Amino acid sequence: MAERTLRGARLGGQSFEDERGIEFAARQQVGYRCKQDHEFEITMSVEAEVPAVWECPRCGAEALSVSGIKPEVKAEKPARTHWDMLLERRSEKELEEILKERLELLRGGEIGPAHLHRANRKKGKASA
The missing domain is CATH 2.20.28.270 (RNA polymerase-binding protein A)
Incomplete structure (x- = not known):
């Protein structure tokens, strides 16, 4: 039955409605x-x-x-960098103090990659 319903008509080909009485x-x-x-x-x-x-x-x-x-000109905000976001939370003076503390810990072997600390220990034993 479904086969007969489409017989004689192309899908999407033409409309069987006329355009009389239609206002575009x-x-x-x-x-x-x-x-x-x-x-x-x-x-x-x-x-x-x-x-x-x-x-x-x-x-x-x-x-x-x-x-x-004319196309509307949209006001674009400049891209925020990591540095900009960091400065929103801390002042440059605070950042310098934190950097100094972290460098001291790194040089003292308290933080940082393990391979750096092993190299420092070997140097310390060799010079003793």
């Missing part, structure tokens, strides 16, 4: 031009908000509206 939405043609001087038009509804930028169908670059609509 008002449309407008919006022109765009990319940096490579490709010009093209896009059909949009009159009610639609027209974007200032559209992708060029030929080269994929950004195309600007030829009607003079």
Whole structure:
């Protein structure tokens, strides 16, 4: 039974409804031009908000509206680095003190990689 329902009709091929009595939405043609001087038009509804930028169908670059609509410039925040985030928590003076303490512990063999401490012990035994 299911086989007979699609007989004689292509899927997605054509509609069996006529267009009488249908009122289409008002449309407008919006022109765009990319940096490579490709010009093209896009059909949009009159009610639609027209974007200032559209992708060029030929080269994929950004195309600007030829009607003079300017793209909105978004205020971009500068990227926060690790140093910026560290300075939010501590002052430079505090960081210098912490660095000095950690270097003393490292040089004294209390912290750090084990292979550095073994090398220091061998030097200490050899000189004794």
